[in-house]
Amino acid sequence: MTQLNTPYPSTAYLTGFLRSRGVDAVQEDIALGLVLELFSPAGLRAIRECVDELPAGDRAPVVVGFCEHFDRYLATITPAVAFLQGRDPSIGYRICGRDFLPEGPRFAVLDDFIDEDGGDPLAWAFGSLGVQDRARHLATLYLNDLADVLREAVDPRFEFVRYAESLAHSQASFDPLAEALAAPQTLVDSTLEALTQEAVERNEPKIVLLSVPFPGSVYAAFRMAHAIKARYPEIVTVLGGGWVNTELRELKEPRVFDYFDFVSLDDGERPLLALFEHLDGDGQDLNLVRTFIRIDGEVRYCNAVQPDVPFADVGTPTWDGLPLDRYLSVLDMLNPMHRLWSDGRWNKLTVAHGCYWKKCSFCDVGLDYIGRYDGAPAEILADRIEAVLEETGQSGFHFVDEAAPPKALKALAEELQRRNRAISWWGNIRFEKSFTPELCIQLADSGCIAISGGLEVASDRLLKLMKKGVSVGQVARVTRAFSEAGILVHAYLMYGFPTQTVQDTVDALEYVRQLFVEGCIQSGFFHRFTCTVHSPVGLNPAEYGITLKPLPPITFATNDVDFIDPCGVDHDALGLALDKALYNFMHGVGLDEDVRTWFDQPVPKSRVGRHFIAKALQASSDLDS
């Protein structure tokens, strides 16, 4: 339950690694299978049966529309899904005609773009020729309507990219998850369990590893483990992945081990090798690495000291076994950069392990996936790229590093150019000085089409406090260099950082406005700051002027921690204004207006000079000339 357009990389990495060590490993993407099953004619009939059990008075408009046009939905679901999978492009012409797919409440968004002359409301985004993209957007709205029906009539916890997220996110106690697992199954649950059993019968595994990257994949993983243990108690089940690495470090809950025999932290390679040795032996030795087990009803953490497998030796990921032609490229956001996250199939790789900077005070820098930096020579990376290209036949790569190092990117670009290898790629970076205009052009030549990086709170005072190591002027210069090289730029933005005042927020929005005006960035996203227990802010709150609220006793998950900021700013209300402004900026709207107009409450005038960014850019080009 992560994304629909491309496989999550963890299983590809582990499968590649395990095969390189002679282990007979296979992978399955049950999350994709679940969506394809529910959004099929049989799935829609099953949803319809659930709808029919609802009292007529309890049906939301989207459900009523689903029933009225049920035959049409049945007729269109297979071609619409095939279209989004890229397997049936010609149906796009019918979709664009607007009387093929039934249109529910989600299509109301098109009214925002109504052409006053009665013309095409999407012409501004797709022109008169963009049939495929236009149809992709319409088919996405259609699927979103169906997901709303599913939520209304079957299971309110369902979303395409997460399921029952609140049961796992920073849940100190296992009780809510245990109750949900004991409750009667919904159609989503029973479909998930059936798919799991089919996968087990197909592969007959001895060991099943479940990877849970985010809280929104945890409940489903427990459901799947339940399905396995109920029928095949002899199969060993192991839980790992990003959510475990972040949130389960203080695990004390024995009931978790009714579902999983082992829970492993951080990179899986070394713990799995140790686990296999343990299972091959008599089970007595506990030479396990970063692994929780239950012994005599108590949870025990075993961590025999063994070196991690170096990044250069983890092998090449493999997508073998995953149905690459069945992933769905959806188009929700009509912004050229935003769409990259949900549209197109990207081979996900990392340029290095961890973050070379590892200083930002809001980030989990103490955790292995950030704090342990380990690179690999450009030749090895290029070999991996070529192997993946050969296997998948797809030349798009998403480098999913937290922050890919400029030196490594430069070396990789040189290697790709030396091999005359044509690919396209995008990834996360820090907006640091070493991304010169020359390097940006070189990266573009090597296939870079987009980059994303953190500007966080656009305020030099707060950037310093968060140890981001960049200034607003520097971000302007670096992002402009990328944009001028033809590379799209996305900025991660933040609000609600400790000591951030209303004035800081207004000023930050003014900087962001100017960055759009000057063509430095093309998209962005405002995240609300959350304090995590593993970050420098969470570990030393007094340094940041805040007090942490006490946490409940932790037996299960822990991550976010509430805090008191004496500033007392209502960040929720400001956040709405920031989102509204950014959404409009991304569509080129409202860029000339005073940023105060986006706020519903009175806010002070920005202290930022109206041409601050233009001047910062001018100063740097004067220096260059």
Ligand code: SF4
């Ligand atoms: S926020 Fe990004 S750049 Fe900063 S330490 Fe974390 S991963 Fe590194």
